[in-house]
Amino acid sequence: MSSEIPKKERLDRQIMALRVAKEFKDGNVVNLGIGIPGLAANFVPAGREVIFHSENGVLGYGEITLPGEGDLDLVNAGGQTVKRAPGMCFFSHDESFSIVRGGHLDISVMGAYQVSEKGDLANYMVPERQVGTIGGAMDLAFGAKKLIIVMNHTTKEGDYRIVKKCHYHLTAPKCVDLIITDIAVIEVTKKGLVLKEVAPGWTPEDVQKLTEPKLIVAPHCREIELM
Amino acid sequence: MSSEIPKKERLDRQIMALRVAKEFKDGNVVNLGIGIPGLAANFVPAGREVIFHSENGVLGYGEITLPGEGDLDLVNAGGQTVKRAPGMCFFSHDESFSIVRGGHLDISVMGAYQVSEKGDLANYMVPERQVGTIGGAMDLAFGAKKLIIVMNHTTKEGDYRIVKKCHYHLTAPKCVDLIITDIAVIEVTKKGLVLKEVAPGWTPEDVQKLTEPKLIVAPHCREIELM
């Protein structure tokens, strides 16, 4: 439990998704998990062409439609209907995970319950329910070239989510590359967790208070760029 | 070397292919090797619907075209152009061998240099050249539900091809179910080789002279039915 929680304003879901989308480079093939990751599709920087993969067998789909307006045979892995787009294609589940496991995804973005300082990920077992759903998370965590976790920095109760050692069931060990939270952007490196950006109004010291392992503050640590 | 070779007339390639085709049941999925096996496609008994598979990625193709008249993008594994036919479909090489290895072929027909009394098959290493081509033969020999070998009963020099033990490199052990030759039809059983049919004018004794292992003459051994 982190003592003395700063009462500063945190980024909302939309802004976190926007920050995630800044990681997408031209031509990247990206898989977006359910929740905040999914919102990132709406914030691809202007002029960049990003190709979205969904594990239910589609590459290159368009925007999420308004509820009730889409084709039910054209959904992302979260079951939201998406738009047809030029270049899109469909494939079977084994092919979809040949893409995932085979290292053909540039970026996978998902949520988490906990991330350790070594980049271990715990995100499938709902802690309070002692049941969980692995789904595609393990394959994605093992297979993607770059794994970005987007989550609130702490639990509702103020507990650490960035921890020395995960105490929930692991999805995969040493797999996380970048953590984007509602107060910080942290890179997982061999030397440890490197704090690269902080939310407006937050200091590296504030972020450290809400983070169990010791953070290395990057020489050029700066405020999260949101535009 | 078999002594005292009977000088009776043997079946020609067309007739052997016709006899092979009698094995095809309604709805069978059949892979035909290069040579005599390929000819069997022309002799499917009237009224039977047989679906031909070729390992280069096609199911349900039609007849072999006249040379020079076909579409070069529609060939069987021997490179002969074949006709389009309703129900035909194309697939990749990995899918093609998922069909083969996975046991989805009812019948595979191929040639051989030697077959042993246990059903061992030797058909890829050209004996006199000491080089060979495995191609799809091993996968087919291991994967097909029923493997039919069609070949001349003896070599040009009169040597046995149905032998106690193959001395050429094996394609697969214990894989042959039925041997159709220019003088006989022989089933490979756990008890040994069972002579079921003989060519017109041939006796079981004649066939035995040209066969190294001891043949079990079937109670109802009869002349090969050709119509």
Add this chain to the structure above:
Amino acid sequence: MPVNKIVASFDEAVADIQDGAVIMVGGFGTVVSMPSCLLEALDRKGVKNLTTVSNSSGFGADVWRMQGAKFPEDMDILVRNGRIKKAIVSAPVSAMYVNNFEKLLRAGKVEIEMVPQGTLAERVRAAKAGIGGFYVPVGIGTVIEEGKEKKVIDGREYLLELPIKADFALIHAYKGDRWGNLIYRGTSRTFNPTMAGAARVTIAEVDEIVELGELDPEAIVTPGVYVDRVVARPRECPAP
């Protein structure tokens, strides 16, 4: 005789599925990707002690009816009627709400083998393709590795995963012909072509049966060789 894999009714299509059978069920999460009418028929038949192989464990017909689904049954029909002894599944529960499967699980009334989704797809494919087993890195360092053989290949650690063999595969496709050739529609492809041919008997529920030759040979996804029976959904809504 012309090959004819078309059967007249869903009840006939599942008539030989017995108690204790291992059943693959295609589709992903949304009901439109699933063989709803086959699931209904199987439930009607009253089989017990099934082992099921599927991506998810169902949301229940009510959820899908609210969304206007014409054929609303998913895996939940087998779950809520107590037909499942063991589920081999990737996404058994929902983060959003407690489904019937979770209730059975908590009550100790169903066994579960949870499998990472890609490994599930590959294990199903292995059964179809005659692969005796295969090595994947997925699951190393997690609960998935428990009881499995590990092997270092080319400097990386892998787990041995085995094929999942089943008696029946129930799948859903868009169109099919009398040879069993199938095409799908959009993202409703998912596990359906993966499971086609992976069981001893594959039964395809299709929206429409077409004449042999109508499907484009370049666009057929499932070659008929993998399919044993084809049964068409009714054109009109069944009575509720």
Add this chain to the structure above:
Amino acid sequence: MPVNKIVASFDEAVADIQDGAVIMVGGFGTVVSMPSCLLEALDRKGVKNLTTVSNSSGFGADVWRMQGAKFPEDMDILVRNGRIKKAIVSAPVSAMYVNNFEKLLRAGKVEIEMVPQGTLAERVRAAKAGIGGFYVPVGIGTVIEEGKEKKVIDGREYLLELPIKADFALIHAYKGDRWGNLIYRGTSRTFNPTMAGAARVTIAEVDEIVELGELDPEAIVTPGVYVDRVVARPRECPAP
């Protein structure tokens, strides 16, 4: 910037293939299924000591020219010009006549690893799909089992086969777009989609480049994610 995998020339497409590279070459037996122009460009570049992965070792351009092939080069162009150190191949020689590969083989001028065709396809796919190795029955009791690990699974004996990892895959498709989505034509599909994505860099030679969105999403065989470069064959015959 829009994704654009289209490169202007065959020479540019193969410019970074170095001596000693491991090269997959798609197609089967007939030249129309093969990336002829890429093979020509690779030969022009003068690379040496290649390890090649292909179904066959070629018949030679003369054979195909007689049949009227517009783009007649097959694997033989690399064989006859001594560019191959080792061939991983399923059908290296012909029962009908002695090809150039057989001559090199007899002269001890090339190494060979002969692989059953289905195992070759599966080993290539394994590289693409991140599979560390897999077990097949094919080859048990034959020379293929030499030096390989055996394992009994579920009462049957299997051989461990490993993925074939390559630097480049040269493939041929019918049509492609700027994302690298590909379709094929008839039986010229074969090893081409199997190899797409199995190497570090996949280069597709296509008959025609089409606008993004022109290919039917239901009929795309190779998703663009597997393809790095697309180069179109000239519409007119090249000068002989």
